[in-house]
Amino acid sequence: MRFVETDKLEPGMIVGRDIVSTKNASVLRKGIQLTARYIEYLQEKGYVGVYITDSLSEEIQIQEPIEPKLFYEGMMAVSEENVDAMEKTATEIVSFITKRDEVGLDLIDLRSYDDYTYHHSVNVAVYCVVVGKKLGLSENDLRLLCQAGIAHDLGKMKIPQAILNKEGKLSDEEYACIKQHPKGSFDILSKNYGISAVVKQAVLFHHENENGTGYPLGKEGNEIPYLAKIIHVVDVYDALTSKRPYKKPYSPIAAFEYLNGGKGILFDEKVVEALISVIPAYPAGIDIMLSNGEEAIVVNQSADSLRPIIKIKSDGRNVNLYCDAEYASVYITESGTTQKDYAGKIETLNENRQAVKQLKKKVMVVDDTRMTLMVIKEALQQEYDVIALNSGIEAINYIKERGIPDLILMDIEMPITNGITAVRTIRENGYTKVPVMFMSAAKDRETILKCRELGAIDYILKPVKPVYIYERISEAFHMNRE
Ligand SMILES: [Fe+2]
Ligand SMILES: [Fe+2]
Incomplete structure (x- = not known):
C-alpha cells in the first residue's frame, strides 16, 4: 500500500487501510473503492490522505506501530475521559512495544479535524514509549510515561472546537484559554486516586520549555520532570506533522529542523536526538521526487534514514539509495506528504x-x-x-x-x-x-x-x-x- 494525499485521490482507488474515528468505528474500510463522494467527505473532514493499494504498491508492507484495536481503545478512553481505561491501554501499549526489537513509525495517522485530540493523544503515547525505550527508560517508567502521554491533553476537551480549530490568529483570551489545558488535564487525573503523582506532574508540565518560557509555571531545566520533557518533544512533533484547519502538515524532516532549532532552548537535547533517531525521515509509502527528475515511492528504510529503499514509478524498479552505485549522486528533493517546508500555513x-x-x-x-x-x-x-x-x-x-x-x-x-x-x-x-x-x-x-x-x-x-x-x-x- 501507499499513501496518497486527499487532493490527489481519484475515484476507483482501493483503500488499503481502515480509517477509524471515535464516532464511527470505521469511516472507510480496507478494500473499499473510493468514489467522488467519499473523496469529498475526506476533504471536508480534514483527512490528510489515505493509504491505497494498487499494482505499484502491492509489495509495500507497512507495519502498524501497535494493534489498530488497541489504538482505537485508547482513542475511546480519551474521548470518554475514562482514566482507568487509559491506564489499561497504556499498560498494553508498553507491553506490545517492549516485546518488539523494532517498532516501525512509518504510518501516518489518519485523523479528521474533529477527532484530532483523540488520535493525537494515543499517537503521542505510542511515540513517547518508543522514544523512552530508546532513552533507556525502565518498563515501569515507560508505563507512567505512556499513561501521561495518553492523558496529557484531557484538559482540551473543555475547550470549544471553535477555538481549537479556529483559522488564523487567536485572541489573547482564546490563547489564555488554550494555556489552561495542562492544569485541566492534571485536575481530571487528580480526581482519580490511583494515578501516580509522577503521571500527574508529567501532564501538568508538558508545555514547559527548557529556558523557562513555557507554561503553566515557567519552570526551567531540571525543575521540569523528565517524563514531561519527553512528552513535550513528542507532542510538538505530532502537532507539527498534523494537518489542522489553520495549517498544512510539516514533513518529518521540516519538523526535525524545528526540534533541532529549539534544542536546549525549548527542548531537552537528548530527547530531540532520540526522537529523530527513531522516526523515519521518509516514511514507507510516501511519494518522493528525486534530483534526477524521477518520481518514486518509499518502500522501506535502509541503514541511512535519508536514503531509503524506493520504487521508481515509471518502471517499478526497486532502488536502495543507500548502496545502489547507479544512484550514488541522486538525492531526494521533495517528499509528497507536505508542501514545501515553511510554507506550512494555509493561505x-x-x-x-x-x-x-x-x-x-x-x-x-x-x-x-x-x-x-x-x-x-x-x-x-x-x-x-x-x-x-x-x-x-x-x-x-x-x-x-x-x-x-x-x-x-x-x-x-x-x-x-x-x-x-x-x-x-x-x-x-x-x-x-x-x-x-x-x-x-x-x-x-x-x-x-x-x-x-x-x-x-x-x-x-x-x-x-x-x-x-x-x-x-x-x-x-x-x-x-x-
Ligand atoms: Fe498540550
Ligand atoms: Fe498535545
Whole structure:
C-alpha cells in the first residue's frame, strides 16, 4: 500500500487501510473503492490522505506501530475521559512495544479535524514509549510515561472546537484559554486516586520549555520532570506533522529542523536526538521526487534514514539509495506528504488579495549578514510583511520615521550598534511594548539575562533554521494551538 494525499485521490482507488474515528468505528474500510463522494467527505473532514493499494504498491508492507484495536481503545478512553481505561491501554501499549526489537513509525495517522485530540493523544503515547525505550527508560517508567502521554491533553476537551480549530490568529483570551489545558488535564487525573503523582506532574508540565518560557509555571531545566520533557518533544512533533484547519502538515524532516532549532532552548537535547533517531525521515509509502527528475515511492528504510529503499514509478524498479552505485549522486528533493517546508500555513486570506496586504503583520528583521537576512525573508515573506534591515542604527531610524512594526527579530552581534543597544534605544524612545526576539550564536547566561531585562519574548540560536523562525513567530502571533 501507499499513501496518497486527499487532493490527489481519484475515484476507483482501493483503500488499503481502515480509517477509524471515535464516532464511527470505521469511516472507510480496507478494500473499499473510493468514489467522488467519499473523496469529498475526506476533504471536508480534514483527512490528510489515505493509504491505497494498487499494482505499484502491492509489495509495500507497512507495519502498524501497535494493534489498530488497541489504538482505537485508547482513542475511546480519551474521548470518554475514562482514566482507568487509559491506564489499561497504556499498560498494553508498553507491553506490545517492549516485546518488539523494532517498532516501525512509518504510518501516518489518519485523523479528521474533529477527532484530532483523540488520535493525537494515543499517537503521542505510542511515540513517547518508543522514544523512552530508546532513552533507556525502565518498563515501569515507560508505563507512567505512556499513561501521561495518553492523558496529557484531557484538559482540551473543555475547550470549544471553535477555538481549537479556529483559522488564523487567536485572541489573547482564546490563547489564555488554550494555556489552561495542562492544569485541566492534571485536575481530571487528580480526581482519580490511583494515578501516580509522577503521571500527574508529567501532564501538568508538558508545555514547559527548557529556558523557562513555557507554561503553566515557567519552570526551567531540571525543575521540569523528565517524563514531561519527553512528552513535550513528542507532542510538538505530532502537532507539527498534523494537518489542522489553520495549517498544512510539516514533513518529518521540516519538523526535525524545528526540534533541532529549539534544542536546549525549548527542548531537552537528548530527547530531540532520540526522537529523530527513531522516526523515519521518509516514511514507507510516501511519494518522493528525486534530483534526477524521477518520481518514486518509499518502500522501506535502509541503514541511512535519508536514503531509503524506493520504487521508481515509471518502471517499478526497486532502488536502495543507500548502496545502489547507479544512484550514488541522486538525492531526494521533495517528499509528497507536505508542501514545501515553511510554507506550512494555509493561505486562508488569499481569496481577497487586497485584504491580505492590510492584514499582513509587519515583521522587522535586523541582521548584518546578508545571507541570514535572505534566509529569514524567504521563510517569512509569504505570511508577513518583512522589513529587512542591515544594522541597529537603521532599525532605530526606521521606527522613528515610519513607525513601529508588529514584531522585531534582532541579531545581537552587529558592529557599532549591537542588537541589545539597538533595542534598548528603541525602548527608551518610547516603544516599550513592541515584541522583540533576539538571535545570537552566543548562549551565555549574561547575554540571555540582558535580553530578558529588555522584555525579549524569545531567544533564537544561530545558525538560524527557517522552519524554527517561522514557527516561533507564528507562536508569538498566537497562531499555534499547542
Ligand atoms: Fe498540550
Ligand atoms: Fe498535545
